[in-house]
Amino acid sequence: QQQVKQSPQSLIVQKGGISIINCAYENTAFDYFPWYQQFPGKGPALLIAIRPDVSEKKEGRFTISFNKSAKQFSLHIMDSQPGDSATYFCAATLTGANNLFFGTGTRLTVIP
Amino acid sequence: DGGITQSPKYLFRKEGQNVTLSCEQNLNHDAMYWYRQDPGQGLRLIYYSQIVNDFQKGDIAEGYSVSREKKESFPLTVTSAQKNPTAFYLCASSISGTGSAEAFFGQGTRLTVV
Numbered sequence: 001q002q003q004v005k006q007s008p009q010s011l012i013v014q015k016g017g018i019s020i021i022n023c024a025y026e027n028t029a030f031d032y033f034p035w036y037q038q039f040p041g042k043g044p045a046l047l048i049a050i051r052p053d054v055s056e057k058k059e060g061r062f063t064i065s066f067n068k069s070a071k072q073f074s075l076h077i078m079d080s081q082p083g084d085s086a087t088y089f090c091a092a093t094l095t096g097a098n099n100l101f102f103g104t105g106t107r108l109t110v111i112p
Numbered sequence: 113d114g115g116i117t118q119s120p121k122y123l124f125r126k127e128g129q130n131v132t133l134s135c136e137q138n139l140n141h142d143a144m145y146w147y148r149q150d151p152g153q154g155l156r157l158i159y160y161s162q163i164v165n166d167f168q169k170g171d172i173a174e175g176y177s178v179s180r181e182k183k184e185s186f187p188l189t190v191t192s193a194q195k196n197p198t199a200f201y202l203c204a205s206s207i208s209g210t211g212s213a214e215a216f217f218g219q220g221t222r223l224t225v226v
Contacts, residue, residue, distance in 0.1 A: 043217030
């Protein structure tokens, strides 16, 4: 059973456009929602994370929007660049747990 | 430089053989993890360890074994009992075992059964 559902599976965006990746979760006990970025042949790296006490968090061109009532959160990449081309994973967990529950990943391609 | 080192980067195994993947960290992290990554399935937890000489099974532990004799090292053995071992294996560590601590990943080992 997939604890975190992620869409779309792949995404193609023009340079300068907005990339949007969506995730949904079921476990209302989750209280930490990170996004990881993975380049081909590399391990994932933490990009940005949010806790459910805020509805939005922004770091540079990357923004997480969080909707607690809908149990959904999304990653927005503003002014997308070719260097942003990577696979993005959302994840969820709860304090005290020993596992991150990952989404299935979104392969983003930004066309110059 | 602090980080996590996985070796080898590529590994080929014949059917019926056991192989061991290495994972070393110099971040002084207590918790270490092994994930398996398959296309379209995200990352799935194989084993994790919160402290030396202790480890717990994750969601897909069958056919795998681990040891944690040193804080810095968490090797994963893929045994012949693992029916579909071809995958990308990722080792990670975090300051503590709580799921909300940032996980730092290694570069991965791609295992192929030939």
